[in-house]
Amino acid sequence: MIRLITKSIVHRPVRNGALIISFAFIAASLFSGHFLVAGATDSVRQELSRLGADIIVVPAQYHAEGEAVLLRGEPSSFFFDSAIVGQVENVSGVAQAAPQIYIATMPADCCSALVQLIAIDPSRDFTIGPWLAQHREMPLGKDEIILGSQLVGDIGSTQYYYGHPFRVAGKLEPTGTGVDVSVFLRAEDARVMAAESVAMAYEPIEIPEGKISVVLIKVKNPAESTQVASRITDHVEGVRVITPQYLISTVATQLDATIRILDLAALVATLVSLPLIALISVMAANERMREIGMLRALGATQARIFYLISGEFVIIALAGGILGIAVSTVLLLSFQSYISVTVGVPLTVPAAGSFIVSALAAVLLTTGIGGVAAFFTAVRAARTEPYRAIRSGEL
Amino acid sequence: MSFNISNRSLLLAGALVILGALIVITPWYIFPVCEAKGVSSHSMSPMASVAGSDQSTGMSTGALMKCGYTARAEAAVGALVIIAGLALIALPNRISRKAVGIAGIGLGVVTALIPTILIGVCNAADAPCRIGTLPALIILGILTIVVGILVILVRNDPPAVAN
Numbered sequence: 001m002i003r004l005i006t007k008s009i010v011h012r013p014v015r016n017g018a019l020i021i022s023f024a025f026i027a028a029s030l031f032s033g034h035f036l037v038a039g040a041t042d043s044v045r046q047e048l049s050r051l052g053a054d055i056i057v058v059p060a061q062y063h064a065e066g067e068a069v070l071l072r073g074e075p076s077s078f079f080f081d082s083a084i085v086g087q088v089e090n091v092s093g094v095a096q097a098a099p100q101i102y103i104a105t106m107p108a109d110c111c112s113a114l115v116q117l118i119a120i121d122p123s124r125d126f127t128i129g130p131w132l133a134q135h136r137e138m139p140l141g142k143d144e145i146i147l148g149s150q151l152v153g154d155i156g157s158t159q160y161y162y163g164h165p166f167r168v169a170g171k172l173e174p175t176g177t178g179v180d181v182s183v184f185l186r187a188e189d190a191r192v193m194a195a196e197s198v199a200m201a202y203e204p205i206e207i208p209e210g211k212i213s214v215v216l217i218k219v220k221n222p223a224e225s226t227q228v229a230s231r232i233t234d235h236v237e238g239v240r241v242i243t244p245q246y247l248i249s250t251v252a253t254q255l256d257a258t259i260r261i262l263d264l265a266a267l268v269a270t271l272v273s274l275p276l277i278a279l280i281s282v283m284a285a286n287e288r289m290r291e292i293g294m295l296r297a298l299g300a301t302q303a304r305i306f307y308l309i310s311g312e313f314v315i316i317a318l319a320g321g322i323l324g325i326a327v328s329t330v331l332l333l334s335f336q337s338y339i340s341v342t343v344g345v346p347l348t349v350p351a352a353g354s355f356i357v358s359a360l361a362a363v364l365l366t367t368g369i370g371g372v373a374a375f376f377t378a379v380r381a382a383r384t385e386p387y388r389a390i391r392s393g394e395l
Numbered sequence: 396m397s398f399n400i401s402n403r404s405l406l407l408a409g410a411l412v413i414l415g416a417l418i419v420i421t422p423w424y425i426f427p428v429c430e431a432k433g434v435s436s437h438s439m440s441p442m443a444s445v446a447g448s449d450q451s452t453g454m455s456t457g458a459l460m461k462c463g464y465t466a467r468a469e470a471a472v473g474a475l476v477i478i479a480g481l482a483l484i485a486l487p488n489r490i491s492r493k494a495v496g497i498a499g500i501g502l503g504v505v506t507a508l509i510p511t512i513l514i515g516v517c518n519a520a521d522a523p524c525r526i527g528t529l530p531a532l533i534i535l536g537i538l539t540i541v542v543g544i545l546v547i548l549v550r551n552d553p554p555a556v557a558n
Contacts, residue, residue: 180520334531335531337525337526341521
């Protein structure tokens, strides 16, 4: 029967090609939305896991900038008093507090990267320290830097920031977030760089004495991170906290409009194509009425005729669904950074599990639409008497 | 006037013309390179590379950026792809089909190689030419190769009936 169905599909390449493309569009719209949500959520999780922080404390007035650095890698320089570290450490439930200084570099031209320099305190740091211990087995040395995955530079090469030479000591794995375009260095080297920048750089940078940008917090019990976050807000003045849940909900809100548009496109495509596909299935069945009559006369059961007609559209829908998933996957992977910059959310390739589930769901839904559209035509064709079917094919 | 050309050849010739046009306009209009966005390295300060980031273009100041050269080269390659498509319509015989197919494959390879190896694009991870133009040209190059292969492989069907 499959051979008969395949022959019938191949026999009308233009009509069936157009149907496959419309099913591909429906599947691609459905799949893309889920890819974006899963990719953005996974990206935030990967970043927080890379930073190793349960909570990030930022100056209250620079909350938006802190969020932009973390989510989109939009470089920014902002500071608050380093005494905050001590106050945060005293809050119950806090296990470790690591201060960081954020310094944004200036663009050299449209094609040069805006880089976020993140200065760490090696004695307190738990962001780069464990990674270094795992990959290099020695701490970050004087004038050494670790590059985010998207930054250019070979390990061992020299790079200049604000006129100060640094040696590239390592390169991090991609996360799809701000970490990928960040450069990690020691706080004392950053202060030397800032002091030298007056003479060495075109535009000097100032890191005020006794100031930091953010405090990364590790809590004693990760299950209590929300309570610890609210305790920090209550006990420490002039700060805001960023938690993993908050970042994920921010990303979800930002993606909401895009997902709605994609889902709406899939809905409109379904509503428009469903009656069209049903009409085409009626036409196709009418064209083959004589063949159906002959098959029935030769002993084919009603069920067999039903499967023959509905199977053709299920296979077309299945092919369209697979094509849609394949094309959208290629486009989403190729333009991952472009989508991330345009929509303003971090994006990485979703975990294999959620990727496969989304793809299967989109293909099954598309196949279901094909089956539903051809159902009544298949039932009508199956119920037609052989004699009537043969006569209806006569001119 | 009637060209003795099959529907399949006409379809493939049309695909080559469209792909060629897309290769020409993509770096300037669809996914514009830095230069097309109105900024060139001529505006760069000589001190700029040490002002902040060392993650620069990798080009010396005062010169056209890599992506600008890529856009110009792709315009030439795209024009050749269009000519190959038109040649398939004008000379629809078996030998010219093979020649156009081989040319299509070669031009597709060059389309993908220009922004990746031969010239390249800007180094910056978030440069418009890297996140938009580069993947678009690679995809267009691959599609041109696929159409070139089809031009060689697909057998001629009966000539289209002129109405």
